[in-house]
Amino acid sequence: MSPCPSVSLFLVFFLTVLHAASADGGNTSIIHETCKKCAQEDPNVGYKFCVASLESNPMSHCADLRGLGLISIKLLRHNVTETRSYVKKLLKSKKTDPFIKACLQDCLELYTDAVLTLEEATRAYKVERYEEANVDLSSVMDAPTTCEDGFAEKGAASPLAERNKDAFRLSALALSIVTMLSRSSH
Numbered sequence: 001m002s003p004c005p006s007v008s009l010f011l012v013f014f015l016t017v018l019h020a021a022s023a024d025g026g027n028t029s030i031i032h033e034t035c036k037k038c039a040q041e042d043p044n045v046g047y048k049f050c051v052a053s054l055e056s057n058p059m060s061h062c063a064d065l066r067g068l069g070l071i072s073i074k075l076l077r078h079n080v081t082e083t084r085s086y087v088k089k090l091l092k093s094k095k096t097d098p099f100i101k102a103c104l105q106d107c108l109e110l111y112t113d114a115v116l117t118l119e120e121a122t123r124a125y126k127v128e129r130y131e132e133a134n135v136d137l138s139s140v141m142d143a144p145t146t147c148e149d150g151f152a153e154k155g156a157a158s159p160l161a162e163r164n165k166d167a168f169r170l171s172a173l174a175l176s177i178v179t180m181l182s183r184s185s186h
Contacts, residue, residue, distance in 0.1 A: 031060055034068055034177065041179075044172035053173060069181055072174040073125060073133075076140065077118045079170050083144075083163045084111040090159060099154055107147035107160060114143040114167075121174075130182035137178060141171035 035050035087108045121136035144164035151158035
């Protein structure tokens with residue numbers, strides 16, 4: 001299966017912003033410090049993934065930890081929304097195997113719920129109800145895992161493997177930052 005054009009465009013944008021940030025000497029120390037701490041505290045957060053993800057948003061270069069938390073939630077929401085749209089597209093295909101179609105339908109429900117839960121997480125986050133945001137983000141983190149498990153049960157290759165992996169890692173990143181903020185607000 002060939003990569004989706006929007007994913008390719010996002011990757012080009014992602015790398016361009018990353019290069020521009022390096023070239024302009026942007027304020028990346030908070031990003032690197034945050035990612036180092038996240039990677040140390042959570043095995044699901046890779047340092048390089050964290051840095052690349054946060055630096056993909058131009059606003060991250062002037063953000064504090066709270067701003068990075070909101071950026072991480074927005075990155076996750078973008079991923080979840082795009083994945084949901086991609087699943088809908090796959091479900092329209094007449095060539096899709098019935099078992100795969102059933103798994104995709106389950107994934108669509110999971111990602112639809114995740115979009116709504118992320119709206120709640122964002123609202124809670126903005127008013128500094130970090131424990132509430134944490135619960136919502138944990139729920140979202142389960143969606144890609146549960147989606148992937150559906151394909152694995154029958155030994156089928158998941159057409160969403162990379163997207164699920166990214167959603168899981170972005171969830172872990174957002175959770176890690178929210179947990180840091182939660183500890184510092186007590």
